[in-house]
Amino acid sequence: MTNEPRRLARIVLGLTGGIAAYKAAELVRLLVKAGITVDVVMTEAAQRFITPTTLQALSGRPVLTDLWASGADNGMSHIDLSRGADAIVVAPATADFLAKLAHGHADDLLSTLCSARDCPLFVAPAMNRRMWTNPATRRNVAQLEADGVTVLGPGVGEQACGETGEGRMLEPAEILAALIAWAQPKVLAGRRVLLTAGPTFEAVDPVRGITNLSSGKMGFALAQAAAEAGAAVTLVAGPSSLATPANVTRVDVRSAADMAAAVTAHIDACDVFVAVAAVADYTVAEPSERKRKKDGKPLTLTLAPTVDILAAVAARPDAPFCVGFAAESHDVERLGEEKRRRKKLPLLVANRAQDALGSDDNEVILLDDAGAHPLPRMDKLALARRLVGEIAARMPQLTP
Numbered sequence: 001m002t003n004e005p006r007r008l009a010r011i012v013l014g015l016t017g018g019i020a021a022y023k024a025a026e027l028v029r030l031l032v033k034a035g036i037t038v039d040v041v042m043t044e045a046a047q048r049f050i051t052p053t054t055l056q057a058l059s060g061r062p063v064l065t066d067l068w069a070s071g072a073d074n075g076m077s078h079i080d081l082s083r084g085a086d087a088i089v090v091a092p093a094t095a096d097f098l099a100k101l102a103h104g105h106a107d108d109l110l111s112t113l114c115s116a117r118d119c120p121l122f123v124a125p126a127m128n129r130r131m132w133t134n135p136a137t138r139r140n141v142a143q144l145e146a147d148g149v150t151v152l153g154p155g156v157g158e159q160a161c162g163e164t165g166e167g168r169m170l171e172p173a174e175i176l177a178a179l180i181a182w183a184q185p186k187v188l189a190g191r192r193v194l195l196t197a198g199p200t201f202e203a204v205d206p207v208r209g210i211t212n213l214s215s216g217k218m219g220f221a222l223a224q225a226a227a228e229a230g231a232a233v234t235l236v237a238g239p240s241s242l243a244t245p246a247n248v249t250r251v252d253v254r255s256a257a258d259m260a261a262a263v264t265a266h267i268d269a270c271d272v273f274v275a276v277a278a279v280a281d282y283t284v285a286e287p288s289e290r291k292r293k294k295d296g297k298p299l300t301l302t303l304a305p306t307v308d309i310l311a312a313v314a315a316r317p318d319a320p321f322c323v324g325f326a327a328e329s330h331d332v333e334r335l336g337e338e339k340r341r342r343k344k345l346p347l348l349v350a351n352r353a354q355d356a357l358g359s360d361d362n363e364v365i366l367l368d369d370a371g372a373h374p375l376p377r378m379d380k381l382a383l384a385r386r387l388v389g390e391i392a393a394r395m396p397q398l399t400p
């Protein structure tokens with residue numbers, strides 16, 4: 001287990017000859033913006049789709065295209081370039097280039113660099129959907145994965161050829177996100193994390209219900225950050241249209257009772273439980289099976305309390321490491337600390353409900369036995385990564 005992020009300061013970005021090469025310009029821009037030094041290497045075919053000049057302007061560095069005339073002092077650019085690189089990323093990677101890699105060919109600068117590398121290799125395939133499902137491509141991709149190459153995507157969607165299917169290169173932002181995820185410290189390796197996220201929905205009748213403004217963003221970001229940190233992650237999600245983060249097992253639920261049941265079903269197999277969901281405290285005692293008709297008179301609904309999922313988990317004799325959230329409209333620290341003690345939690349994340357619900361960023365105070373630790377405002381994914389570090393630091397060490 002390492003607490004250090006993997007270095008991602010310098011990468012070699014290889015372009016091969018596919019129409020998605022135009023997206024590489026945007027990828028270079030995003031990588032440079034993220035503070036990463038990018039050395040671009042292009043195959044001959046890639047230069048038919050986009051010019052080295054464009055990539056040179058965006059990367060601010062010479063673009064290399066030729067194994068024989070690379071301009072390196074000692075003529076060993078294939079070794080020099082990958083030495084000191086933290087990763088090689090080939091985007092777009094054509095079917096032909098994947099075949100070359102799978103068979104160890106080294107007949108141009110990029111394939112030579114890949115075979116002489118001592119750093120991780122990522123490929124972002126881009127091709128027609130039939131080429132992607134072609135048995136030879138399947139074999140080559142399986143071989144590359146077996147060789148430790150990370151295959152990013154491809155995505156599904158409309159293709160340049162007019163067809164629709166699997167084979168589109170991932171979007172530049174998705175490729176950057178995958179690289180940043182890879183670089184995260186693996187502080188939760190070997191841990192199993194269960195989370196709740198999102199709102200719940202308590203039915204009044206078949207078409208109406210009581211819910212709240214939670215978007216699920218914080219819980220989904222935490223699930224993502226825990227998976228990036230090497231944990232096996234199960235996310236119990238209330239109604240939310242957010243995409244499931246990579247390497248996360250999602251269990252969709254609707255009501256607070258469904259959420260409690262799903263947590264009970266998964267709790268035995270977890271070391272950490274993070275309750276991020278905004279769970280309804282009350283449910284409709286007798287939801288109508290038929291759609292209610294209005295009659296012009298006031299309507300009284302009887303609400304019955306729900307189970308406090310987090311308190312029930314924390315009270316188990318074999319309780320996992322439990323983390324709670326507290327959304328308070330005022331007096332955040334005092335009410336949060338009371339909640340932490342009442343629910344017997346080693347760690348609680350307190351925030352102002354008005355700030356947190358539905359927004360993209362958040363400002364929280366961590367509460368633990370040592371006191372209150374305010375964190376600066378940050379976006380929810382950055383906060384999630386920080387919280388994962390804080391959770392890992394407070395957990396009992398794994399015995400080797």
Ligand code: CTP
Nearest residue numbers: 275276277279306307308309310324325326327
């Ligand atoms: N929680 C839970 N099950 C519930 C209610 C809350 O697991 N039925 C969890 C939430 O996921 C959160 C923490 O308890 O981690 C606190 O939730 P919050 O809504 O802030 O507080 P409540 O316990 O509901 O108390 P109150 O609404 O009175 O502030």
